[in-house]
Amino acid sequence: MIGTAIVGGGLAGLALAAELADEGQEVLLFEARERLGGRVLTVADPGTGLALDMGPAWYWPDQPLMAALVAKLGLSAVPQHDGGSNLILRDAEGGPEPDGADPVHGGALRVAEGLGAAVAGLAARVGAERIRPGHVLASVTDCGGHVRLGFADGSEAEAQRVVLALPPRLIAETVRFEPEMPLERLAEMPTWMAPVAKAAVTWPGAPWRAEGQSGNATVTHDRAVLHETFDLSAPEGVPGALGGFLALDPGTRAQFGAGLPMLISSQMTQIFGKALEGGMPFFRDWAAEPFTCSARDLADPAARRSAAPAFLRRAHWQGRLYFAGTETAGRDPGHMEGALESAERVLRQIALAPPVRPAAEEEGLMGFAGWLEARETAAFDVYRHHLNQRLSRQQGTMVTRFAALDSVEAFFGEAIGVLSAVPFPEEEIGADGARAEVVKHVGTMAKSFLNRHLGEILAFNRSSCALRNFPAEHELPVDYVQAILGDVSRAGGGFLAEVDGLLRARAAAA
Numbered sequence: 001m002i003g004t005a006i007v008g009g010g011l012a013g014l015a016l017a018a019e020l021a022d023e024g025q026e027v028l029l030f031e032a033r034e035r036l037g038g039r040v041l042t043v044a045d046p047g048t049g050l051a052l053d054m055g056p057a058w059y060w061p062d063q064p065l066m067a068a069l070v071a072k073l074g075l076s077a078v079p080q081h082d083g084g085s086n087l088i089l090r091d092a093e094g095g096p097e098p099d100g101a102d103p104v105h106g107g108a109l110r111v112a113e114g115l116g117a118a119v120a121g122l123a124a125r126v127g128a129e130r131i132r133p134g135h136v137l138a139s140v141t142d143c144g145g146h147v148r149l150g151f152a153d154g155s156e157a158e159a160q161r162v163v164l165a166l167p168p169r170l171i172a173e174t175v176r177f178e179p180e181m182p183l184e185r186l187a188e189m190p191t192w193m194a195p196v197a198k199a200a201v202t203w204p205g206a207p208w209r210a211e212g213q214s215g216n217a218t219v220t221h222d223r224a225v226l227h228e229t230f231d232l233s234a235p236e237g238v239p240g241a242l243g244g245f246l247a248l249d250p251g252t253r254a255q256f257g258a259g260l261p262m263l264i265s266s267q268m269t270q271i272f273g274k275a276l277e278g279g280m281p282f283f284r285d286w287a288a289e290p291f292t293c294s295a296r297d298l299a300d301p302a303a304r305r306s307a308a309p310a311f312l313r314r315a316h317w318q319g320r321l322y323f324a325g326t327e328t329a330g331r332d333p334g335h336m337e338g339a340l341e342s343a344e345r346v347l348r349q350i351a352l353a354p355p356v357r358p359a360a361e362e363e364g365l366m367g368f369a370g371w372l373e374a375r376e377t378a379a380f381d382v383y384r385h386h387l388n389q390r391l392s393r394q395q396g397t398m399v400t401r402f403a404a405l406d407s408v409e410a411f412f413g414e415a416i417g418v419l420s421a422v423p424f425p426e427e428e429i430g431a432d433g434a435r436a437e438v439v440k441h442v443g444t445m446a447k448s449f450l451n452r453h454l455g456e457i458l459a460f461n462r463s464s465c466a467l468r469n470f471p472a473e474h475e476l477p478v479d480y481v482q483a484i485l486g487d488v489s490r491a492g493g494g495f496l497a498e499v500d501g502l503l504r505a506r507a508a509a510a
C-alpha cells in the first residue's frame with residue numbers, strides 16, 4: 001500500500017510530492033493529463049526558441065515560497081518589462097492613445113526559462129517512477145485504516161492517506177466520495193483563471209521598446225479581441241513577444257475557432273503598428289480544458305480570488321484525506337504562491353501524528369467540555385510544531401500568524417470530529433431554538449479555549465530565543481495581534497456554521 005497518494009500534478013501536487021520524496025517517504029503522484037504542470041504551461045516558439053508562458057507568468061516580490069522555489073531550482077528570475085509608455089485603444093476603427101507610463105504589474109518577476117522549467121525541476125525531484133500520468137480520479141473511499149482511489153479507466157490504488165491537489169470545483173463535479181462529503185462546500189471555491197484564454201505573439205525583436213513603449217495596452221471598445229497586452233520578450237527584447245488576455249467570452253472564442261490567432265495578430269498590429277505584421281501567434285483557451293475549468297467556472301466567469309474556507313484546509317477522515325491546491329490556500333489563494341503554501345500546509349499536517357480523539361465520557365456539552373480540557377496542552381504542541389517547521393524552512397515572516405492559524409484550524413477540525421461523536425439528547429438539538437443554544441455554548445467554550453491558547457502563544461514567543469532574530473514575531477505589535485485575531489474569528493465563524501449543520505443533520509438522522 002502507498003503511504004501518501006497525491007492526485008493532481010500541478011504546482012501544488014508536485015511541490016508536495018517533491019518534499020515527501022526528498023524526505024524518503026513513500027509517495028505516488030496521479031495526474032489526469034499526459035503532461036504535468038496543470039495551469040502552468042510553457043511552450044517553446046519553434047521559430048525563435050523563446051519560452052512562452054501560456055498559463056501563469058508572474059510572481060511578486062512579497063511571495064517568498066515562489067522566490068525560494070526559483071532559487072532552489074537554479075532558475076533565472078527577471079523583472080517584468082514595465083518601463084515606457086502605455087497605450088489605450090478606445091475606438092474599434094481608430095488608433096491607440098497614450099495612457100501614461102506607470103508600471104502596471106506591481107514589480108512582478110518572471111522566470112526567463114519559463115515556468116515549465118520549475119515543473120520539470122520539481123518532477124525530477126519526485127522521480128518518474130513515482131509519477132502516474134493519464135489517471136483521472138473518479139472516486140475516493142474511506143476504508144477505515146486506509147483510503148481507496150478509483151480511476152476513470154477502472155484501475156484502483158490504496159493509500160494510507162490521500163491528498164487531492166486539484167481544483168475543488170472539479171472535485172465536486174467529477175469525484176464520488178464514500179462516505180459522502182459536503183460537495184457544495186467544495187463547489188463554492190472558483191477555479192482561478194479557469195475561464196480565461198491567453199495569447200502570445202512572437203517576433204525576432206521587440207520594436208515597441210525602441211519606440212519607448214512598455215508593451216502594456218488596454219483595449220476598451222466592445223469589439224475588442226484582447227482586453228490587455230503586456231511584454232513577454234526575452235530580457236533584452238530579443239526575441240520579442242507580446243502576451244494578452246482575450247476579451248471574448250468562452251462561447252464566442254469557440255465560434256471563432258481557428259480564426260482566432262489571425263484576429264489576435266491583427267489587434268496587436270492595430271495597437272502597436274505595422275512593424276508588428278508577420279508575428280507568430282500562440283493561443284491557449286483554458287475554458288476548453290476539462291482538467292482545469294469546471295462547468296460552474298464556465299457559468300461564473302467573473303469570479304474573484306477569495307480565501308478558502310477552513311473546511312478545505314483541515315484534515316478529514318482522521319488524517320486520511322487532505323485537500324491541497326491554490327484554491328485551498330490561506331495566503332495568496334489563486335496564485336502559484338498559494339499552490340505552494342497549500343503544499344507546505346499539507347506537509348506539516350502529515351508530519352503531525354493523527355489527532356487522538358479521547359472517547360467522550362459524558363454526553364452533550366459536558367462531553368465536549370471534557371475533551372476541551374484534555375486538549376489544552378496538545379493545542380500548544382501543534383502550534384510549536386507548525387512554528388518550528390516554518391522556522392526550519394527559513395520562513396521568517398509572519399511565522400506566528402500562520403502557525404497560529406494552522407493550530408486553530410487543526411483544533412476546529414478535531415472539535416468537529418468530537419461533536420459528531422459525542423451523543424446529544426434529542427431535546428437539545430431537535431428544535432431550532434434549543435440547537436441554537438447548544439451552538440452558542442460551543443462557541444463560548446471554543447472562544448475561551450482559544451483565548452487561553454493565543455495567550456500562551458504570545459507568552460511563548462516573548463520568551464523564545466529562536467524568535468529573537470525576528471523582532472516582529474518575538475514581541476508581537478498590536479496590529480499583528482489583531483490580524484491573528486481576525487484570522488481566528490473568520491475561522492470561528494465557519495466552524496460554528498459547520499457545528500450547526502452537523503447537529504441539524506444528527507437531529508434529522510435520529
Ligand SMILES: Cc1cc2nc3c(=O)[nH]c(=O)nc-3n(C[C@H](O)[C@H](O)[C@H](O)COP(=O)(O)OP(=O)(O)OC[C@H]3O[C@@H](n4cnc5c(N)ncnc54)[C@H](O)[C@@H]3O)c2cc1C
Binds near residue numbers: 054138196
Ligand atoms: C492564463 C492563466 C494565467 C495565470 N497567471 C498567473 C500569474 O501570473 N501568477 C500566478 O501566481 N498565478 C497565475 N495563474 C494561476 C496559477 O496558474 C495557479 O495558481 C497554479 O498554477 C495552480 O496550481 P495547482 O497545483 O493548485 O492547480 P492546477 O495547476 O490546476 O493543478 C491541478 C492538477 O490536477 C489535475 N487534475 C484535474 N482533474 C483531475 C482528476 N480528476 N484526476 C487526476 N488529476 C486531475 C490537472 O490536470 C492538474 O494537473 C494563472 C492561471 C492561468 C490559467
